[in-house]
Amino acid sequence: MKITILLWGQLKSLAEADSLELEVPEPHTIENAVGTLVKAKAALKPMLVDENDQPQASIVVFADGVQVISREETPLSEGMEITLMSPISGG
Amino acid sequence: MLSEEERATYEWQLDVPGFGEEGQERLSQASVMISRCGGLGSVVAYELAAAGVGKLVLAHAGNVRQGDLNRHLLMTHDWLGKPRIECAVRRLKELNPRLDIVGVNANVNEDNVRELTEQADVIVDAAPLFQERYLMNQQAVLQGKPMVECAMYELGLQVTTFAPGKTACLSCLYPEFPEQWKRRFPVFGAVSGTLGCIAAMEAIKVISGLGSPLYNQMLMLDLRDGSFMKRTIRKRSDCRTCATVKP
Numbered sequence: 001m002k003i004t005i006l007l008w009g010q011l012k013s014l015a016e017a018d019s020l021e022l023e024v025p026e027p028h029t030i031e032n033a034v035g036t037l038v039k040a041k042a043a044l045k046p047m048l049v050d051e052n053d054q055p056q057a058s059i060v061v062f063a064d065g066v067q068v069i070s071r072e073e074t075p076l077s078e079g080m081e082i083t084l085m086s087p088i089s090g091g
Numbered sequence: 092m093l094s095e096e097e098r099a100t101y102e103w104q105l106d107v108p109g110f111g112e113e114g115q116e117r118l119s120q121a122s123v124m125i126s127r128c129g130g131l132g133s134v135v136a137y138e139l140a141a142a143g144v145g146k147l148v149l150a151h152a153g154n155v156r157q158g159d160l161n162r163h164l165l166m167t168h169d170w171l172g173k174p175r176i177e178c179a180v181r182r183l184k185e186l187n188p189r190l191d192i193v194g195v196n197a198n199v200n201e202d203n204v205r206e207l208t209e210q211a212d213v214i215v216d217a218a219p220l221f222q223e224r225y226l227m228n229q230q231a232v233l234q235g236k237p238m239v240e241c242a243m244y245e246l247g248l249q250v251t252t253f254a255p256g257k258t259a260c261l262s263c264l265y266p267e268f269p270e271q272w273k274r275r276f277p278v279f280g281a282v283s284g285t286l287g288c289i290a291a292m293e294a295i296k297v298i299s300g301l302g303s304p305l306y307n308q309m310l311m312l313d314l315r316d317g318s319f320m321k322r323t324i325r326k327r328s329d330c331r332t333c334a335t336v337k338p
Binding site: 006008009010012013018046047056057058060062065066067069083085086087088089090091 | 127129130131132217218219220221224241242243244245247249259264265266267268269270271272276283286311313316318320321322323324325327
């Protein structure tokens, strides 16, 4: 399944890209999309997954522009736009 | 009722449709708490002082350092090594002598957050550390006060406005503490300045009723290429901060 990933915050800088097209194999879940992305962009690994290769819970996910509350209950669909945001602060 | 001096000072913004004298009076009677007054908070405070907000409550610890001067626009070279908050208050008073300012030489912490936020109608979160941000968010929710939430990294900036009982809160947006965020981050003063202006405008809108604040909407702007997007933030029914509080 093909989706578009948009990156924000440190993720955008680390990937040196705003967005990328991603072919996600089954299962069509957000967790699997993150795993596929990490394989395609190794520089994102420290931000996106923990030491056990599990997706970082602090990363904010938007599916087609709307914040995802439960990643498990949000299946991917063909052409979906997933925005990944690492929390940033300011000062 | 505005004085003649106030009418003369604010005549350009009094002409903005939907604002007028009523909006200006609301602004002059309002208080805004800003933490801290760095690259971001400096500009928020300066714009609100210029716009005629009645009272600012500012919290920022430490002395002016050389590395502040690329973005802390309330800090000046002649004040290096002296308290930042003194410099901020002095600069703001130069711009608007009518402004009532409470300047606290401390950053937001567990001991002072309640007292600081209780003095304000609106909170602007311009703190660099998430510990401070969560503390202000908790008080915003408990006291039922709007909080303008702004952040930046490199050439990117983002802003949203939380309104307890109406929108999500910071803990809805970031339920997990972001361990990977570092105190020091790359940024230009022009980025924090742009964000500070947008955040000040959010506070003005919330106070005056002008326009539509970014409720449940996050505006994300990348000054590297001028692109922007908006994303919808959702309230969490299991939020540790706002789910069980009724403001």
